[in-house]
Amino acid sequence: MKINGSCFCGSVRYHIEGKLRDARSCHCSMCRKAFSAQASAYALLETEEFSWVNGEGLLTSYESKNGAGLLFCSICGSTLCGTYEGKVHGVTLGCVDGDPEIELGMHIFVGSKASWEIIPEGVSQHEKWPPKKT
Numbered sequence: 001m002k003i004n005g006s007c008f009c010g011s012v013r014y015h016i017e018g019k020l021r022d023a024r025s026c027h028c029s030m031c032r033k034a035f036s037a038q039a040s041a042y043a044l045l046e047t048e049e050f051s052w053v054n055g056e057g058l059l060t061s062y063e064s065k066n067g068a069g070l071l072f073c074s075i076c077g078s079t080l081c082g083t084y085e086g087k088v089h090g091v092t093l094g095c096v097d098g099d100p101e102i103e104l105g106m107h108i109f110v111g112s113k114a115s116w117e118i119i120p121e122g123v124s125q126h127e128k129w130p131p132k133k134t
């Protein structure tokens with residue numbers, strides 16, 4: 001499928017020729033800061049299926065110590081993508097335009113959620129990571 005995304009000011013746009021997977025919301029204290037929200041809403045993709053449409057030169061990045069990073073629009077501050085070792089490996093669901101035909105499949109790190117957050121019922125919640133699939 002074709003998925004498009006853009007930042008708040010519209011300067012940065014991307015295109016995905018493929019599917020998103022593993023949509024999750026993480027409630028850890030780092031995601032709260034990184035996404036300026038109660039939690040992250042994020043889905044993974046195949047790096048080869050992702051391309052910038054315009055505004056790539058306006059991106060700014062923040063890389064944390066473990067190789068994971070985030071890409072932002074330097075004009076409006078939207079967080080668009082997560083990277084791993086410099087490659088785009090997922091997108092923030094908030095910047096996806098239209099219906100990406102995926103729903104949040106899990107809430108993770110609910111053990112460290114903000115005291116003021118109420119997580120809706122109906123989607124699986126995990127204290128930290130979900131149990132490994134066997």
Ligand SMILES: [Zn+2]
Nearest residue numbers: 007009073076
């Ligand atoms: Zn922007």
Ligand SMILES: [Zn+2]
Nearest residue numbers: 026027028031
């Ligand atoms: Zn997190």
